[in-house]
Amino acid sequence: MIKLMKKKIILFFLILFTTVCFSGCSKNEDTNTDINEVDVNRTSYDISNLPENFIDNNIILENNNTTNNSNSTSTTPSKNSEGKLLAQFSTRIYSKDSARQNNLEITSKALNGTIVKPNETFSFTKTIGPSTSSKGYEEADVYDTNGNKIKGYGGGNCQVSSTLYNAVQKVPSLKIVERHEHSNTVPYVKEGHDAAVAYGSVDFKFKNTNNYSIKILVETSKKYVVVKLMKI
Numbered sequence: 001m002i003k004l005m006k007k008k009i010i011l012f013f014l015i016l017f018t019t020v021c022f023s024g025c026s027k028n029e030d031t032n033t034d035i036n037e038v039d040v041n042r043t044s045y046d047i048s049n050l051p052e053n054f055i056d057n058n059i060i061l062e063n064n065n066t067t068n069n070s071n072s073t074s075t076t077p078s079k080n081s082e083g084k085l086l087a088q089f090s091t092r093i094y095s096k097d098s099a100r101q102n103n104l105e106i107t108s109k110a111l112n113g114t115i116v117k118p119n120e121t122f123s124f125t126k127t128i129g130p131s132t133s134s135k136g137y138e139e140a141d142v143y144d145t146n147g148n149k150i151k152g153y154g155g156g157n158c159q160v161s162s163t164l165y166n167a168v169q170k171v172p173s174l175k176i177v178e179r180h181e182h183s184n185t186v187p188y189v190k191e192g193h194d195a196a197v198a199y200g201s202v203d204f205k206f207k208n209t210n211n212y213s214i215k216i217l218v219e220t221s222k223k224y225v226v227v228k229l230m231k232i
Contacts, residue, residue: 083215083230087170090226091163091188099138100156101222106136107160108220115232116206116214121177124161124197124204131157131199143196147184158196159188159225160218161204165195167227168206174214174229177205188225 093104107128116122131137131154140155166189168174179195180202186194195204208214210231217228 082217082228083232086214086229086231087167088226088228089163089167089170090224091159091166093159093220093223093225094187095141095156097140100140102136102138103131103140103154103156104160104220104225107131107154107157108218108225111160111164111216112218114216116208116216118208118211118213121205121207122216124164124195125199126203128157128197129199143183145183147182149184154199158182158186158194160220160227161197162186162189162194163225163227164216164218165204166193167229171214171229173208173210175207175209177207178203180204 093101095101110128111124114122114127129135133153137153139151139153141149142152142155142158144150165176165179168176180197181192182194182196185191196202197204213232215230215232217230219226
């Protein structure tokens, strides 16, 4: 009888030990799964989540070409199929006007991919051409020479030229040839950092004094205009 009781007691503790161990292991697996899901969410990028006062940020457009590393602090220009990144500048779109957004997208597409060869002078208005309805441009807000806001085809083009101007300023070997300020203030760049353009009157020009070509990349979303200058 005593031997039988001892066997029952031993069997009871074996079952209890097995149950506790199994429960603990299952809990650890669930915890690891939750952590992994959180990490995935933290490494996602969305241009719409940038701060309201965003002017210039060097991570936009880089995330599709690089692997995220939270421990990395390198600011070395990236290299991709488009060449080596020399400079980048971005401006926020404050207006909700659909006509202006339309103009921004047309101008950005026309400018995107432009190559400026060594010792060549780039002209914004010559590259883009006149803003006409036949090209899809619509009337949006522009400033007249007295600083009054009026409607004109191609309203919004100056934000693209101003974004490009600020990117060009970051490359010392690019020489500004022509640049004009608006007749009134604009919200997307600091005062004195704009570049007004109007086909046939005012232009933004710069000269590439390097012994290599420069490629201009432009991307416009609903909230931002982004310009990158690449060495090719």
